Amino acid sequence: MAAPPVSRGVPTRSARDAEAVPTVAVRRTGDLTEIELLLLWALVREAFGGELSQEDWAHAQGGLHVVLSEGDQLISHAAVVPRTMLAGGRPLSAGYIEAVATRPKWQKQGHGSAVMRAVGTIVMSDFEMGALSTGAHGFYSRLGWESWRGPTYVQSATGRTRTVEDDDSIMILRTVRTYDLATHTPLVCEWRSGDAW
Ligand SMILES: CC(C)(COP(=O)(O)OP(=O)(O)OC[C@H]1O[C@@H](n2cnc3c(N)ncnc32)[C@H](O)[C@@H]1OP(=O)(O)O)[C@@H](O)C(=O)NCCC(=O)NCCS
Numbered sequence: 001m002a003a004p005p006v007s008r009g010v011p012t013r014s015a016r017d018a019e020a021v022p023t024v025a026v027r028r029t030g031d032l033t034e035i036e037l038l039l040l041w042a043l044v045r046e047a048f049g050g051e052l053s054q055e056d057w058a059h060a061q062g063g064l065h066v067v068l069s070e071g072d073q074l075i076s077h078a079a080v081v082p083r084t085m086l087a088g089g090r091p092l093s094a095g096y097i098e099a100v101a102t103r104p105k106w107q108k109q110g111h112g113s114a115v116m117r118a119v120g121t122i123v124m125s126d127f128e129m130g131a132l133s134t135g136a137h138g139f140y141s142r143l144g145w146e147s148w149r150g151p152t153y154v155q156s157a158t159g160r161t162r163t164v165e166d167d168d169s170i171m172i173l174r175t176v177r178t179y180d181l182a183t184h185t186p187l188v189c190e191w192r193s194g195d196a197w
Contacts, residue, residue: 024118039074040067046101046104052099056195059081061081077100080126080127097131130175132145148183
């Protein structure tokens with residue numbers, strides 16, 4: 001499918017046009033109303049079949065939401081949240097991707113890819129690298145994401161702990177500021193409640 005237009009803010013096209021064309025909008029969590037957040041949570045929960053906890057959804061807040069809609073139908077979503085990581089021994093500002101989801105009846109039509117391409121543009125302009133945790137490496141590798149090969153850790157106030165169970169799930173997106181980062185080196189994220197990655 002052709003890439004939908006991307007706007008940072010509320011779509012400005014007429015309601016008639018919006019019914020016909022998928023539109024990608026980028027919104028800050030803080031600019032969303034409670035109702036808008038609930039509607040996005042409903043979209044994400046439907047896509048994950050109830051697998052995603054409230055805590056996982058909380059991890060998707062505090063940054064940007066990329067939302068693909070058609071008319072008043074919310075179809076696809078991904079969040080980009082700022083995190084600091086230690087990669088190959090140096091600190092990097094990471095755009096961490098959460099809650100990538102397309103409503104089941106709209107899947108396999110390119111909407112998730114369109115959202116992830118918009119996510120890639122945000123990562124390239126606002127962060128030193130992108131990072132995410134997934135079991136669906138093929139979906140992201142088509143879009144330029146690379147599997148991390150090195151050991152993963154979480155850093156808390158009391159020290160650094162290995163997260164062996166996450167070693168095979170982390171992917172990164174390089175930006176011009178990541179350049180020669182080697183993916184077989186240690187990768188450390190900061191602690192948060194719930195799943196570290
Ligand atoms: C993963 C997910 C977001 C993908 O969303 P999507 O809108 O279906 O994504 P796309 O349509 O862009 O791509 C999905 C697949 O459909 C294929 N596809 C894309 N456009 C297509 C089209 N017009 N016709 C047929 N297939 C198409 C893609 O090649 C891709 O194949 P792949 O699975 O082998 O990579 C969606 O399946 C989902 O919400 N899953 C449940 C939640 C989840 O697992 N999220 C990711 C966790 S990390």
